[in-house]
Each structure stands twice: as C-alpha cells, then as structure tokens.
Amino acid sequence: MIRIVVADDHAVVRQGLTGLLDDADGLTVVGVAADGGEAIALVREHRPDVVLMDLQMPGTDGVEATRAIVAERLGAEVLVLTSFSDQARIHAAIDAGAVGYLLKDAEPADLIAGIRAVARGESPLDPRAARQLIAARAERDLELSPREIEVLRLVVEGLLNKQIAQRLGISERTVKAHLTSIFQRTGATDRTQAALWAQRHGL
Template sequence: MTHPIRPIRVVLADDHAVVRRGLAGLLESTDDLAVVGVARDGSEAVELVREHRPDVAVMDLQMPVLDGVEATRSIVAEQVGTEVLVLTSFSDHARIDAAIEAGAVGYLLKDAEPEVLLDGIRAVARGESPLDPRAARRLLSRGSRGGEGPGSGPGGAADLSPREAEVLRLVVEGLLNKQIAQRLGITERTVKAHLTSVYQRIGVADRTQAALWAQRHELGR
C-alpha cells in the first residue's frame, strides 16, 4: 500500500489582509503545499512556528509589533527545522540584507509570478536558496564592493569545469535548480551534483555565498 506524500507545511506572515488571503488561496490551490498558520505580524509568526513547526515560513519584512528581520532571527534561534523565505517589495533591499544575515535562506519579490513563488517554497523545502535576480544583483554588488567575504579563498574560476561554471552563472541569474535543469537539458539531480562540487571547489557553504564568489571572480560577466 502506498502512502500519500506529506505536503510541505507553510506559515504565512504579512500585515496586509488581502495579501494574506491571496497567498493562502494560491498555496491551497496546490496538492503539495499546505498552509498551517497565517500571521498578521512577526510576533504571531514566531508563535505559529513554535506551535506548528512548519517546513517553511514565508515572511514579509515590514510588519508591526515585531518586524520580519527580528521574527526571522527568532525562528532560526528556535531550531525547529523551519526555513524562512522572505517575500517582500524591491524597496526593502536594506531589510533583505538584514534578513539574510538573520538566517533567511532565500528571498523573492511580491511582484513575482505565482508559479515562481510556489517553486520557491518547494525549493526552500528541498534545501535550496531561491533568490530573485533583481534583488540578488543588489546583494552581489554590495558583496563585490565589500572585498573579502565568504568564498574569498584561493580557489579560482579556472578550477571549475565548463559545466560547473555554466551552472554557477545561472545561479547568479537567480534561477532555481529546476529552471537550470530545463535551461541546460539536464536533470535536477545533476544540477545538485554540480553545485555540491562547486561549493567544495570554491570553499563556500551555500547558494548565496557561491553567487557572491562568482561576482568577485567576474564569472557572471
């Protein structure tokens, strides 16, 4: 007897009722995503995460009582296995930076296509770090001006195979593993294998650090 696959459990946090309802309706229209809690501010989001221990918390940043950055920091500190995906407006770039430093694993913008958001939540649940290309460019530019940082060790672009370099360039563009696989005509499993090799070769731990490394080494140009 086959057992049904458990849906990805999600808590949504946004201080606008229309946005909350829209996001909840979008997620509930799928077979693999389930909304287990909806919060009006960061404090409610933290409490819902403690109560339900969801796989993913989709977090707005500008909220009353407790903003999304502090809520993210609190959720990460709880260590309940919940990953935070920031969903915000492009004007919140300073808070996006702060949220990443607080432990958010990815960020998307509110004007993203619905399927991009759904794929982003799935990507976070798989252990990936979806980044909106427009917001990522701002973070990358800041990182390249900042000099030394993650992945600033001796490894160079020449250490990567042509395919690894190609995959990394698409990460810089903000593509998810599924999109990279479709672009290159390979499987998602192969994309993951390439990224694992890339991380080891250049001495970084995650997607954001790899993208910063690529920018410093002018790989995306």
C-alpha cells in the same frame, strides 16, 4: 506535503497567498500571522517546513521574527516575500537567517517553485536581490569608498569630471584622484571600461 506559515500584515495578501498555496499540489498553509510575533507563536505551535515572511510589519518585524525562529531551531526555513529590493533589507534578512528572498511582484508559479526549492534545501533569490548581493560583495572585495562608489555611478550616468565635481561639491582634482583609485581597483583603463565594470556588478 510542505507545511507553510504565512506572515503578512495585509489581510488581502494573506488571503490571496493562502488560496494560492492551498490550491497548489503538495502545499498546505497551517497558519497565518499578521505580524512577526504571531509568526513566531505559530511556528512554535505547528512546526511548519517553510515560513513565508513579509519584512515590513508592525510590532515584531520580519527580520526580528526570522532571527528568533532561526535561533530557536524550530525546524522551519524562512523564505522572505516582500516589496523591498534594497540592499540593506536584503542583507538584514539574510543575516537574520532567511534562506531565500522573493519579491511580491513574482509570478505565482515562481513563488510556488521558490517554496518547493526551500523545502529541498535550496535558496531561491529574486534576480534583483541577487544583483544587490553581488554588488555589495563587489564593493566589499574592492573596498571602494562610499565616495568612490558615488563617483563611479555618476560616470555610469555619463557625467564629465566637472559635472561630477559640481554634483558632489568637490574639486575636479579630487574627482580625478577618485577615478585613478577606481581604475586601479577595477582594472579599468578608461571611463568606459569603468562604467561597464560598474554595470556588470550592479552598481
């Protein structure tokens, strides 16, 4: 039996998740928390296998709660379940020690499968979250500057150098310099290849 603590600040969500999980074979909810502080207390009390953690909560948020639970080595793995798929929140949650990241629009079967995967020692990631992590790694590996990333994204949109310059408030010469650097770092030989590279890496 996989024992679960659910942490979410919305009562309707807590109730819905509890009903869904208790109805699933091999899963049982042993505690329900409305904020991160309650989640930490429940994990200390019940020592669950998995904590289903929302990120946006009053008081102690999901990232802080995850960090505390992991730091105390309470034996629980944290699976984030949130509405947010932006890069900053994903990185914050993973850096805090979460082992998986799912979004609230996931199918019920996918959520249940994700909890079981965490209990097996795996790390389920929503495809959108995985794409953000890959994109962030690509940015770090290539060391593209924030401005180069902006230019590349506008190339993907189909803007010409003059339009990019106007959008960013820089000269066309500067745009060309950024493109030259982008081509060198990505191995692209033209704008089309650079745009395709950006799309493959989720930029």
